[in-house]
Amino acid sequence: MDITGNTVFIPGATxxxxxxxxxxxxxxxxxxxxxxxxxxxxxxxxxxxxxxxxVEIDTTDVASIQRAAAQVIAEHPDLDVLVTMAGIMRVEDWTTPGGFLTSAEETVTTNLLGPIRLIAAFVEHLRSRPAATIMTVSSGLAFAPLAVTPSYNATKAAVHMLSESLRLQLAGTGVAVVELEPPSVRTALLPGQEDSEFAMPLADFVEEVVELIRTQPDATEIQVENVEFLRYGEARGDYDHVVATLNHLDPHGH
Incomplete structure (x- = not known):
């Protein structure tokens, strides 16, 4: 993806x-x-x-996605980048019978069905462009689980594998698939996250992302330095340590 000269649609960007x-x-x-x-x-x-x-869009609503896609393409026929940004993160207690199901279903609808439906609505148009990009948004938690957000972790892991698979299918079409993998960032995604010392300042994150796009235009995964601890735990062979650190556990899981 080139850093400049694109027409970009980012649902979930308010x-x-x-x-x-x-x-x-x-x-x-x-x-x-x-x-x-x-x-x-x-x-x-x-x-x-x-x-x-x-453009008004509700990424949990199929009809809204279709209306928005038609409007964006009509008003911006040179659209060549789709960023499937919209997402939610919920704390869930799966030890409480029935207390988590609604949250889990809403998370899957927003975080997984949303990107799938968005890509379905735009992929034909993007394939008609000389060069185009689908940027998916997963998370460091696609690669190491935070215990209190199981559905979020699962949807982001699914987005990662969806990205890997679509990249294979779209090879040779002119549509690149790029996966943005944020670490914890100081936003309102979870209560208190905006003030978390563990989370990366938002401005720093975005600046590093832009610099990575600028310097690595052919990258398939956009990984700021802060996410590498989570992303490569299994490859390094210290996955258990990563999970324990993420969840503040001792080596016995307590």
């Missing part, structure tokens, strides 16, 4: 990583369209950031 990345990509000379559910918030963001475009 806050957090999505909005920060949208603004940085706009600064780099890209036309950027953000997507979100609340029109008032979209209007506020576009008023504050001239040149940024917006």
């Amino acid at each position: 806050s957090g990583i999505g909005l920060a990345l949208a603004l940085r990509l706009q600064q780099e000379g890209n036309t950027v369209v953000i997507g979100g559910r609340r029109t008032a918030l979209l209007d506020q963001i576009t008023a504050e950031h001239p040149g940024l475009h917006a």
